[in-house]
Amino acid sequence: MKKSVVSAALAALAIGVAFAAPAKAADVSACLITKTDTNPFFVKMKEGATAKAKELGVTLKSYAGKIDGDSESQVAAVESCIAEGAKGILIAASDTKGIVPTIKKARDAGLLVIALDTPLDPADAADATFATDNLLAGKLIGEWANKTLGEKAKDAKIGFLDLTPSQPTVDVLRDQGFMIGFGIDPKDPNKIGDETDPRIVGHDVTNGNEEGGRKAMENLLQKDSSINVIHTINEPAAIGAYQALKAVGLEKQVLIVSVDGGCPGVKSVKDGVIGATSQQYPLMMAALGVEAIKKFADTGEKPKPTAGKSFFDTGVSLVTDKPVTGLKSIDTKEGTAKCWG
Structure with missing residues (x-):
């Protein structure tokens, strides 16, 4: 994607405040990318991620599309997270198929990618999915x-x-x-x-x-x-x-x-x-996602699905x-x- 297109798309995103981190976790950063920043579900998701990031000393940036279905802004957000050296991305994707090539770029760059609420298509395009069944x-x-x-x-x-x-x-x-x-x-x-x-x-x-x-x-x-x-x-x-x-x-x-x-x-x-x-319980999804990125950054360990399921079931x-x-x-x-x- 051309720089001008990325910049224009990013201008439409809601970008969260980064938190000051303790020295031990100073280099651990994460991104939360939701479909919108107005739907109460995603507002609560952001709240859960923000609180957990502050607790763990993780630097969190939050992005959201203008409306549900705004995949272009989400693609731009993923590319921004890669460029900024984030350790992981939590994403509730609007276009679960269309964003897969960009997600692959993130994973190839070493980022942990966790789908929240909405599995990617195919689901294994992400490292893990934390979602309601x-x-x-x-x-x-x-x-x-x-x-x-x-x-x-x-x-x-x-x-x-x-x-x-x-x-x-x-x-x-x-x-x-x-x-x-x-x-x-x-x-x-x-x-x-x-x-x-x-x-x-x-x-x-x-x-x-x-x-x-x-x-x-x-x-x-x-x-x-x-x-x-x-x-x-x-x-x-x-x-x-x-x-x-x-x-x-x-x-x-x-x-x-x-x-x-x-x-x-x-x-x-x-x-x-x-x-x-x-x-469903969006605060739990996002908080667990931040915990998983922190653990991955510290140990290299990726999250595992709920027994008998292909994803981590948040209830x-x-x-x-x-x-x-x-x-x-x-x-x-x-x-x-x-x-x-």
């Missing part, structure tokens, strides 16, 4: 929706509010998980939109924000106004969907499920806006005030105690 997160809300509907599930009209057209792995895993949990054949497990189940009204993208959720919901209602189940990539998109439904008096017709578990999202479950959400819980038989969940009181944002 996003397939399980989708399965939990899919099964909950199916059991909540009961006999009506066989005639459901389902819409999917996805993330971006590039279909990042986190998007695919949550979609496919929901389908499996609900009892829908997802066909190709690595692709969104090839399903043939007649209950699926369609998919639309939201960029993971309220405005995107509102517009996507409006688009799906134009296809079929009898939709009664909505799966959303995250809670901001879910709130946007609810706003669109309420505007046309259909908010009581539709069961909305989501993934995140942020404090605003848990409140939306308590208020009945969202039926259930799968809660997930189903949050709902309407539990169903045979599916473990926590209520919004407990969800509030564990929430973020």
Whole structure:
């Protein structure tokens, strides 16, 4: 990438403050690269990384794209981290395939690269992945929706509010998980939109924000106004969907499920806006990532995945005030105690 392009992209990034480090760890530096710096999930991720970096005496620089899907800024950030001699990179990638060649440059330069929340494609393009089991997160809300509907599930009209057209792995895993949990054949497990189940009204993208959720919901209602189940990539998109439904008096017709578990999202479950959400723990992901980079810098040891999985699983819980038989969940009181944002 030409210097001028890199400079322009970096200008769009949110760059964090570096911390003064103790003498022993003075040369240990790390980068955190998130999709945006406005989504509460990534705000909490940055908070976790920042606190742990300060605790361990690691110099941390933080970068974020302008919007979810801004891969160019992330590519520029990785190249900047390489040039600055960072020991490792924590990244929640917007384009999980497109950024792989740049990630390879970082690893070839000796940096430890850990994918946070969103696995790269292929997953082994990173040294490790610290994430929610996003397939399980989708399965939990899919099964909950199916059991909540009961006999009506066989005639459901389902819409999917996805993330971006590039279909990042986190998007695919949550979609496919929901389908499996609900009892829908997802066909190709690595692709969104090839399903043939007649209950699926369609998919639309939201960029993971309220405005995107509102517009996507409006688009799906134009296809079929009898939709009664909505799966959303995250809670901001879910709130946007609810706003669109309420505007046309259909908010009581539709069961909305989501993934995140942020404090605003848990409140939306308590208020009945969202039926259930799968809660994940971004602060833990980022804090563990900084610890792993510090350990790698000190010993050369790379992190290992959770036993029986290809990634380090940071946990997930189903949050709902309407539990169903045979599916473990926590209520919004407990969800509030564990929430973020």
